[in-house]
Amino acid sequence: MESSDHRPANVLRHPSLPEDAGFETICAHWAEDRGAQRGAAAPPIYQTSTFVYPDAEAFEQRLTPASPNYDYTRVGNPTTAVLEQKLAKLERGSWCRCFASGMGAVSAAINACVKSGSHVVAVAHCYWPTRRYLRDYLSRFGVSTTFVDGCDPADFVAAFRSETELLMLESPTTGHFEVPEIEPIARAAGARGVTVLFDNSWATPYFLRPLELGCDLVVHSASKYIGGHSDLVAGALVGRDDELLARVGPEVELLGATLDPFAAWLLIRGLRTLGVRMEYHQKSALAVARMLEEHRGVECVNHPGLESHPQHAVAARQLEGYSSLFSFRPKEQSREAVHRILNRLRLFSIGVSWGGHESLAIGGTMFNLDPKDPGRIIRLHVGLESTGDLIADLRHALEI
Numbered sequence: 001m002e003s004s005d006h007r008p009a010n011v012l013r014h015p016s017l018p019e020d021a022g023f024e025t026i027c028a029h030w031a032e033d034r035g036a037q038r039g040a041a042a043p044p045i046y047q048t049s050t051f052v053y054p055d056a057e058a059f060e061q062r063l064t065p066a067s068p069n070y071d072y073t074r075v076g077n078p079t080t081a082v083l084e085q086k087l088a089k090l091e092r093g094s095w096c097r098c099f100a101s102g103m104g105a106v107s108a109a110i111n112a113c114v115k116s117g118s119h120v121v122a123v124a125h126c127y128w129p130t131r132r133y134l135r136d137y138l139s140r141f142g143v144s145t146t147f148v149d150g151c152d153p154a155d156f157v158a159a160f161r162s163e164t165e166l167l168m169l170e171s172p173t174t175g176h177f178e179v180p181e182i183e184p185i186a187r188a189a190g191a192r193g194v195t196v197l198f199d200n201s202w203a204t205p206y207f208l209r210p211l212e213l214g215c216d217l218v219v220h221s222a223s224k225y226i227g228g229h230s231d232l233v234a235g236a237l238v239g240r241d242d243e244l245l246a247r248v249g250p251e252v253e254l255l256g257a258t259l260d261p262f263a264a265w266l267l268i269r270g271l272r273t274l275g276v277r278m279e280y281h282q283k284s285a286l287a288v289a290r291m292l293e294e295h296r297g298v299e300c301v302n303h304p305g306l307e308s309h310p311q312h313a314v315a316a317r318q319l320e321g322y323s324s325l326f327s328f329r330p331k332e333q334s335r336e337a338v339h340r341i342l343n344r345l346r347l348f349s350i351g352v353s354w355g356g357h358e359s360l361a362i363g364g365t366m367f368n369l370d371p372k373d374p375g376r377i378i379r380l381h382v383g384l385e386s387t388g389d390l391i392a393d394l395r396h397a398l399e400i
């Protein structure tokens, strides 16, 4: 066995990459060492549970600072490490840990920041299972949460208490597409010693880097745009400070929601095209949203990139672009009318999730996007099909 087979993650590095490499270059090359990969253009998949050592002394030494090797894939794996280093670099963080799902990453991040008696402040319309985790699950362990409705930074500040340990932000929210201004809220939290966790699944690091705006942790459902092909479920957590990594470590090791090395490899492949995909998603979704805004069968469109969106000015300042998940409200608002529109769609499939190559639509009673007003909003994910075909599909569906 060659010594390079046990190379630690922190030396797996493309030899000629500058520290300030651009987004696409990081996606293409960061953390990959073609020499160690025997010249392979794609990194190997270390599809193994355990790592073996040549002798007892080497095993004893395996996790010392001088030799930070791998011993068991639940705790670390070289293929996953390539992905983790790329994501940390893209988000401008100092570390990343990947998980078996976005919720694995969300729950690990929250657990790392709270203890019995802690208080959490969270956006009211965050991803529904995140809300349930905070409200129903953690309340069993003495953690309470105040959910803040709307986007006014003053409302977030007013919710802080002396025992507040965590602020959970998500923007835009994926049902209401609200865009609170991150920087003043994160600054106010930081001044009180409150850790700020941000769900960046919608924008991806291509359009938004929350750590640069004062957040401490960024979480992703990598099942969405990062994977990009609707063929895996995964999560990622990126942080900017090693003290937080020390707190996240036990969540990885003890709860064990570990990403499989093959899924890590698929995510490395997904990252190669993240930038070009996001550009296409943005362009196509804006064209679809503008068509809908003009359509006589549509009452309003909730897309932060449209001038009509209530927080468009904040979105335009804060984001470097827009992804392709948004919603619209048809003029005819009965449950039957919404179902009729959905059932007339041919290219948009009816289904949850987003971020893949295929266009998706949900609404009606299938997905509770708006608890106050169920069944009247249709949420669209604009995929990578030809924009004209998607527009034609929606026009056809709306002509009732």
Ligand SMILES: Cc1ncc(COP(=O)(O)O)c(C=O)c1O
Pocket: 101, 102, 103, 104, 106, 127, 170, 174, 199, 201, 202, 220, 221, 222, 223, 233, 234, 235, 353
């Ligand atoms: C905004 C957001 N965050 C987190 C998650 C959870 O991710 P996963 O489904 O990969 O567990 C989702 C899933 O839809 C989501 O929409």
